[in-house]
Structure formats: structure tokens, C-alpha cells
Amino acid sequence: MTSLKKLLLGEQGLVVIFAVAFAVVALTVPNFLTERNMLGLLQSVVTIGIVACTMMFCLASRDFDLSVGSTVAFSGMIAVMASNASGSIVVGLVAALLCGGAVGFVNGLVIARFRINALITTLATMQIVRGFALIASDGRAVGINDPGFYQLALSKFLGIPTPIWVMAIFFIVFGFVLNRTVFGKNTLAIGGNPEASRLAGVDVSSMRIWIFALQGLVCAVAGVLLASRITSGQPNAATGLELSVISACVLGGVSLAGGRAAMTGVIVGVLIMGIAENVMNLLNIQAFYQYVVRGLILLLAVLLDNLRSAAAGRRG
Amino acid sequence: MQDFLEFRAISKGYPGVQALADVSFSVKKGAVHGLMGENGAGKSTLIRVLSGDQSADTGDILIDGKPQRYRSVRDAFEAGVIVIHQELQLVPELTVAENLWLGRFPGKAGVIDRTRLTGVVKEKLAEIGIAIDPAAKVASLSIGERQMVEIAKAVMADARVIALDEPTSSLSSRESEILFALIDRLRAQGKVILYVSHRLDEIFRLCDSLTVLRDGKLAAHHPDISEVTRDQIIAEMVGREISNIWGFRPRERGAVRLEVRDLAGRKLRTPISFSVRQGEILGFFGLIGAGRSEMARLVYGADSRSQGTVSVDGKAVTPDSPPQSIRSGIVLCPEDRKSDGIVQGRNIEENMAISSRRHFSPFGLLQPKKEAELAERFIAKLRVRTPSRKQDIVNLSGGNQQKVILGRWLSEQGVKVLIIDEPTRGIDVGAKSEIYEILYELAGQGMAIVVISSELPEVMGITDRIMVMCEGKVAANIERADFDERRILAAALPDVAPDGANASELPNQQVQSR
Numbered sequence: 001m002t003s004l005k006k007l008l009l010g011e012q013g014l015v016v017i018f019a020v021a022f023a024v025v026a027l028t029v030p031n032f033l034t035e036r037n038m039l040g041l042l043q044s045v046v047t048i049g050i051v052a053c054t055m056m057f058c059l060a061s062r063d064f065d066l067s068v069g070s071t072v073a074f075s076g077m078i079a080v081m082a083s084n085a086s087g088s089i090v091v092g093l094v095a096a097l098l099c100g101g102a103v104g105f106v107n108g109l110v111i112a113r114f115r116i117n118a119l120i121t122t123l124a125t126m127q128i129v130r131g132f133a134l135i136a137s138d139g140r141a142v143g144i145n146d147p148g149f150y151q152l153a154l155s156k157f158l159g160i161p162t163p164i165w166v167m168a169i170f171f172i173v174f175g176f177v178l179n180r181t182v183f184g185k186n187t188l189a190i191g192g193n194p195e196a197s198r199l200a201g202v203d204v205s206s207m208r209i210w211i212f213a214l215q216g217l218v219c220a221v222a223g224v225l226l227a228s229r230i231t232s233g234q235p236n237a238a239t240g241l242e243l244s245v246i247s248a249c250v251l252g253g254v255s256l257a258g259g260r261a262a263m264t265g266v267i268v269g270v271l272i273m274g275i276a277e278n279v280m281n282l283l284n285i286q287a288f289y290q291y292v293v294r295g296l297i298l299l300l301a302v303l304l305d306n307l308r309s310a311a312a313g314r315r316g
Numbered sequence: 317m318q319d320f321l322e323f324r325a326i327s328k329g330y331p332g333v334q335a336l337a338d339v340s341f342s343v344k345k346g347a348v349h350g351l352m353g354e355n356g357a358g359k360s361t362l363i364r365v366l367s368g369d370q371s372a373d374t375g376d377i378l379i380d381g382k383p384q385r386y387r388s389v390r391d392a393f394e395a396g397v398i399v400i401h402q403e404l405q406l407v408p409e410l411t412v413a414e415n416l417w418l419g420r421f422p423g424k425a426g427v428i429d430r431t432r433l434t435g436v437v438k439e440k441l442a443e444i445g446i447a448i449d450p451a452a453k454v455a456s457l458s459i460g461e462r463q464m465v466e467i468a469k470a471v472m473a474d475a476r477v478i479a480l481d482e483p484t485s486s487l488s489s490r491e492s493e494i495l496f497a498l499i500d501r502l503r504a505q506g507k508v509i510l511y512v513s514h515r516l517d518e519i520f521r522l523c524d525s526l527t528v529l530r531d532g533k534l535a536a537h538h539p540d541i542s543e544v545t546r547d548q549i550i551a552e553m554v555g556r557e558i559s560n561i562w563g564f565r566p567r568e569r570g571a572v573r574l575e576v577r578d579l580a581g582r583k584l585r586t587p588i589s590f591s592v593r594q595g596e597i598l599g600f601f602g603l604i605g606a607g608r609s610e611m612a613r614l615v616y617g618a619d620s621r622s623q624g625t626v627s628v629d630g631k632a633v634t635p636d637s638p639p640q641s642i643r644s645g646i647v648l649c650p651e652d653r654k655s656d657g658i659v660q661g662r663n664i665e666e667n668m669a670i671s672s673r674r675h676f677s678p679f680g681l682l683q684p685k686k687e688a689e690l691a692e693r694f695i696a697k698l699r700v701r702t703p704s705r706k707q708d709i710v711n712l713s714g715g716n717q718q719k720v721i722l723g724r725w726l727s728e729q730g731v732k733v734l735i736i737d738e739p740t741r742g743i744d745v746g747a748k749s750e751i752y753e754i755l756y757e758l759a760g761q762g763m764a765i766v767v768i769s770s771e772l773p774e775v776m777g778i779t780d781r782i783m784v785m786c787e788g789k790v791a792a793n794i795e796r797a798d799f800d801e802r803r804i805l806a807a808a809l810p811d812v813a814p815d816g817a818n819a820s821e822l823p824n825q826q827v828q829s830r
Binding site: 186193259260 | 616618637638639642648650655656657658659660661662666670671673674677680681682684724
């Protein structure tokens with residue numbers, strides 16, 4: 001193997017590619033490397049970034065969650081409606097977290113206890129929960145009454161908007177959970193070999209329930225921030241989010257076959273998705289083309305992953 | 317007859333390992349040549365190089381005097397070299413005939429000529445004496461029959477060199493005999509057969525010549541197998557004389573540790589009861605499907621019980637789940653290490669600490685230092701051969717994987733009952749005796765040990781007592797003083813009177829092969 005190939009297919013290959021791409025874009029695209037644009041870029045990936053944290057756990061344990069987009073919309077809707085009804089933002093937040101967590105818990109329960117394929121289960125809940133969001137709002141956007149709610153997304157700390165901080169904290173926390181806790185190691189072990197993990201004393205079914213419940217909870221956080229940013233609960237918000245999130249994870253080297261995941265990879269994956277979109281916006285490329293580009297990026301990522309596993313196989 | 321297949325100074329290295337170093341030997345036309353060696357000796361690598369799956373770093377393979385320069389399995393196939401792996405390469409949903417023609421169906425314009433399809437196959441199968449219906453779906457065949465189809469495929473492709481990698485590992489003794497007869501016919505047709513096996517009986521039954529590899533080097537080459545003895549081959553494989561691989565020593569037996577009463581489940585309908593004392597090694601022997609592994613999984617809580625109790629030191633183990641069993645001091649080393657034992661893609665350290673880390677991880681926070689210490693301790697204690705504790709467990713040999721799983725349980729606190737299912741399956745002679753030593757040591761410390769094995773010499777060699785199972789029931793319970801091969805076999809075989817009247821006529825192999 002040439003050294004270039006080694007670099008690209010090695011552990012840090014993605015980071016290298018990202019760094020190169022970032023440098024190229026920064027030098028060639030006008031207005032890209034400005035504070036304003038950088039913050040805008042980061043804000044645009046907050047939802048994907050937050051949800052990717054737990055999607056990483058889901059994928060690492062050989063599962064799959066398609067219901068995240070619906071859960072984000074539903075919990076955002078609940079947050080707005082509950083805070084409007086009660087006049088308390090805190091009540092709204094708690095209600096959203098409870099609902100998001102409940103969706104995830106039900107997903108986990110059905111998948112782990114009744115042994116139904118995760119893809120099918122979450123495909124079902126994705127539709128059911130989207131239905132809930134539409135029913136609750138009668139299909140219309142629900143405006144936020146209390147201006148305090150906007151502050152969740154608008155407030156800044158050290159000049160950086162709160163949602164970006166939240167995303168950064170989630171990255172750190174879930175990176176720590178993955179690498180430094182029994183929970184993280186068990187997640188990877190389940191992905192590596194579920195039956196062997198079970199026989200080694202890992203409580204696989206409760207782990208799966210936890211992972212899905214956590215995923216629901218995190219979706220609720222993303223949903224609240226999204227609702228605050230778009231100043232309303234939208235029943236059709238975050239459609240197709242699941243695909244962007246899974247793309248970002250796969251781009252970041254998380255294996256769909258389970259057992260392999262890294263937080264840095266996922267962060268880079270999220271940023272690549274964000275940069276691609278941002279650059280196309282800056283270059284005034286029509287939004288329709290963005291779908292094509294996103295799809296191409298995903299294909300390239302999977303191809304790269306394939307080459308990387310093949311290289312790792314040869315080394316092993 | 318001249319040399320037909322020749323390996324000339326083959327070397328092949330992987331990072332950190334020299335898998336093959338300067339291996340040279342040759343095989344004559346119309347010969348069955350045995351290839352033996354411990355796991356990790358380089359047999360698989362040699363086969364891979366021969367099959368074109370991997371290329372050698374240096375050296376040549378000559379067929380009929382001509383050096384081969386193939387770079388892929390396809391090239392090797394064209395050159396007439398076909399390797400039949402343990403995992404068979406057939407499409408289950410297609411018929412035998414379709415599988416044999418796969419990739420080059422006879423016919424015109426994409427329409428398959430059905431008559432030729434089955435006709436030619438029928439002829440070929442008859443020619444090499446395989447009695448399988450060409451129209452049968454492969455999915456409906458037994459493993460042994462599928463192996464025949466695989467060989468027929470090689471014959472159809474006019475293979476000149478056929479390599480078989482442990483072909484009998486999942487065959488019954490009758491199927492093995494049919495396979496041997498087929499190999500004899502191929503030999504008569506002038507094919508070169510390379511036969512990889514761990515089983516000395518088979519090597520002596522089949523092979524004309526033999527090569528032994530050790531640590532990637534040629535340990536011995538015997539052009540005429542009739543000039544070697546078993547002991548000599550074993551010595552060549554391990555590089556030292558092993559006088560008594562069992563090394564059994566009697567121990568004190570204490571109070572009852574494990575008590576199983578009327579235990580039954582979905583896969584083991586007849587309730588089973590037994591007990592094991594402190595320091596006792598209890599063997600479970602029986603044919604495949606006799607219910608031994610099912611019993612083990614029930615005791616461990618891997619499958620759920622429909623009735624009965626399991627207790628350790630008088631305390632009942634409930635509910636029946638692996639975590640509860642571990643807490644109560646029962647652990648299981650499963651039969652199928654690959655699917656139930658090791659966690660692929662994770663390193664040795666993580667595979668060892670997976671269960672015991674809960675004792676030293678406050679609030680679920682990992683303690684990398686403690687895990688490293690633990691791994692180093694058990695790598696040293698169990699003599700796991702590995703460059704580092706960070707090695708992916710997949711890269712270890714079977715014996716070393718088994719040691720890692722033992723390490724997983726030894727690092728648990730307060731293990732009282734160790735159930736070990738097929739402790740040495742697929743493990744080479746040297747590592748076997750090491751594993752036995754570990755079992756004796758644990759029993760010596762008061763652990764109750766349950767060993768399940770399909771190898772009669774092994775169960776008789778290392779246990780204090782044997783329970784024989786047959787068709788889901790306990791057929792006999794025999795103390796070491798009364799161990800008698802015929803009696804044990806007779807109890808294990810269905811439809812044979814327990815007095816052993818017919819047992820003497822049964823070949824030993826019936827039970828040893830799986």
C-alpha cells in the first residue's frame with residue numbers, strides 16, 4: 001500500500017479527508033470562513049448532530065432507528081402545546097422529554113422483548129408518531145405563546161448560540177459514554193456478537209431498551225430546540241431526518257453491521273453533511289441538486305468504508 | 317509416478333507473523349497427501365496460497381512441472397486447482413445439477429437446456445459413485461451430501477488438484493466412510509488430493525504421504541506414510557514428546573456444590589437431575605443431539621426452564637438468566653466459540669473484562685488500568701499466545717480464544733461451578749493439555765466442573781465421573797473406577813443393549829466424529 005492510501009484508509013482517514021475538504025472549501029468559496037457563516041453552519045447541523053449521538057449507539061448495537069424524524073417533530077409539538085396550555089416552559093420541556101422517551105422506550109420494548117426487527121418496528125412507529133403529531137395539531141403549525149421559549153434557540157453564551165453548546169456537550173457526553181463506560185462497551189459488544197454478549201452476562205434486552213429510550217429522549221431535546229428555532233411546533237418538521245442522521249453516522253465510520261463506532265467519526269460525518277449543504281447554499285446551487293449531492297456523499301462514504309474494512313482485513 | 321504438485325520455498329508473512337517460511341514439498345500424481353499441524357502452524361495459509369486466495373511473498377507452486385502464476389481463485393480454478401473449504405460454497409435454493417453448472421449453464425440464448433443440465437450431472441455423479449439425485453435441492457441434503465456435491469463440482473470442472481480442509485469435521489462416521497470411498501476413487505483416477513485434518517485415524521486410513529507443518533515451517537515430510545507412527549507425528553506437530561496428554565490426578569471431593577433437580581425445558585423434555593461436588597470434574601458424554609449442550613444451557617439459564625431447580629451450595633438460582641447464574645457462581649464456556657463465545661471485533665482485554673468489569677467499575681465508569689492489569693494477569697496465567705492484549709480476538713487460534721473465555725470467567729469473583737462445553741474442539745494437542753491443567757487446578761481449588769465432550773478418550777481421560785446421555789435422557793452414571801469404553805459407548809448409542817453386547821462391533825470412530 002502506498003502511504004497516501006494508508007493515510008486515507010487508516011483510522012484517521014476520514015479526519016484527513018475532512019481537513020483537506022475544509023481547507024479547499026475555505027480557500028475557494030467566498031464568505032465560507034466567516035464567523036457568521038461558521039455559526040450558521042453549526043446551527044444548521046444541530047438537529048442532526050444531537051440525534052446522531054444516540055443513533056451511533058443504535059447502529060453500534062446492530063440496531064436501527066427510523067422513527068427519529070417523527071419523534072423530533074412530535075416532541076417539539078408537545079413542548080409547544082404543553083407550554084402554551086400550562087403557561088410554563090418547564091412543563092413543556094418535561095412533557096416533551098417524557099413523550100420522546102416514551103416513544104423510544106416502546107421501540108426498545110417491542111424490539112427487545114418481542115424480538116421484532118428494528119427496521120420494521122421503527123418504520124411503524126415512524127408513521128404512528130408522525131400521525132400523533134398531525135392529530136395533536138390538526139395538521140397545522142402551532143405558534144409559541146411565550147417569547148421566553150424562543151430564547152432557548154436565540155440565547156448566546158460567549159457569543160455562541162445555546163443550541164451549538166448543547167450539541168457540543170452532547171458530543172462530549174456521548175463520546176465519554178461510548179469509550180469510558182460499561183454501557184458503551186456493552187453496546188459495542190452487543191454489536192460485535194449479541195449471543196456471545198448475552199452468554200457473557202450482558203443483559204442484552206434491557207441494554208437495547210435503554211439505547212432506544214435514550215434515543216427518544218435525545219430526539220426530544222433536538223425537537224425542543226428545533227421548535228424554538230422555527231418559533232412553532234410543526235407537525236411536518238424534520239422529515240427525512242433519519243436518513244441524514246444515519247448518513248452522517250455511516251460517513252463517520254459507524255458500521256451498519258454493528259460493533260464499530262467512534263464519536264470523532266460521527267462529529268466529522270455531521271460536519272461534512274453540514275458543509276456540503278452550506279457550500280451549495282453559498283454557491284447558490286438550487287436546493288434540488290442538494291439531494292443528489294447528499295446521496296452521492298453517502299455512496300462515497302460507504303465505498304470508503306468498504307475499502308477501509310478490506311484494508312483492515314488484509315492487515316489482520 | 318512423478319511429482320505432480322510441488323511447493324517450492326513458499327514464504328508468506330503477515331504483519332507480526334511469518335505464517336509460512338520456506339516451505340517445500342511435493343506430491344505425486346494419484347496420491348492422497350495429508351497436511352497436518354497444530355492450529356496456527358500454517359496449514360490454512362498454505363491452502364489459501366494454493367487456492368489463489370492469497371499470493372505467496374516468495375516461492376512457486378508447480379503443477380505438472382510448470383510454475384503457476386495465478387493471482388486469483390479464478391486463475392487457480394483455470395489451472396485445475398480447487399479447494400473445498402469447511403464452509404461450503406453451494407446455493408441452497410438451487411438443485412444439485414444447477415449448482416454443478418452454476419456460472420456456465422448449458423443452453424442457447426439464455427434458455428437452459430434442462431435435459432443436458434441433469435443428464436450430464438447424472439453421468440458424472442455415477443462415474444464417481446455419488447448416489448445423489450441431481451434434481452434435489454441442496455437445502456434438502458445433509459452436510460455430508462453437500463460435501464459430495466462440492467467434490468462433484470470440482471470433478472465437473474476437471475480439477476487436477478483437490479484440497480480438502482477438514483472435510484469430516486461435521487460429518488457422521490457413516491458419511492465420513494462414504495467420503496473416504498469417494499476420495500479413494502478420485503485417487504484411482506489420478507487426481508492429487510491434499511487432505512487437511514486433525515484426525516490421525518483419517519490420515520492413516522486415507523493418505524499415501526504426509527507433510528507436517530509447525531510454526532510455519534516444514535516440520536517433516538513423509539513420502540511414505542507406512543513408515544511413520546502416530547506418536548512420531550504428534551511429536552513432530554508439537555515439537556516435543558507428549559507422553560500423557562491427560563495428566564489426570566485424583567483430588568479430594570467435598571460437599572455438593574451444584575445441585576440440579578428435575579430440570580427441563582423446551583429442547584430437553586425429560587427432566588434431568590444430578591449433582592456435582594466441590595473439586596469434582598463431572599463429564600457428560602453422548603452423541604451429537606443427545607441433549608448435553610441443551611442441558612448445559614438450561615443449567616446456565618441461557619435457555620429458559622419449564623420446570624426444575626438449580627442450586628449452588630444449597631441456594632437456589634432464580635430467575636434463570638445468565639446474569640443471575642454468574643452472580644450465583646455458575647459460568648459457561650459455550651460449545652460454539654465463534655457464535656456464542658467470542659465477541660468479534662473486540663480485543664482480548666475487552667473479551668476478558670466483559671463480565672467481571674462490573675465489580676471494579678463504579679457507576680459504570682471504566683477503569684482502563686484495572687482492565688489492563690486483569691488482561692495481563694490472565695494472559696500470563698493462562699499462557700495466551702498473543703503479541704498484545706489489544707489484539708482482536710478473531711486473530712487468535714482456537715486454543716487461545718478458549719483461554720480468553722476461561723480468563724473471562726476466572727476474573728469473575730466467586731465462580732463455584734464451571735460448565736465447559738467441548739473444551740478442546742478444534743484445539744491443537746499442545747493447548748489441549750494446558751487447558752486440562754487449568755481445569756485440574758480449578759477443581760483443586762474446590763470448583764465443581766462439568767465437562768461436556770464428544771471425544772470419549774477426553775472424557776475418560778480427565779473426569780472423575782461420567783454421565784452418559786442418550787436421546788435427551790441420562791443413560792448411565794459411571795465412576796472413574798468403573799470407566800469402560802465399551803460400557804460408556806453402549807449407553808450412549810440408542811437401540812443397543814446396555815450390557816454392551818453389540819458395542820464391541822461398533823468402531824470407535826462412531827462416537828468420536830461429530
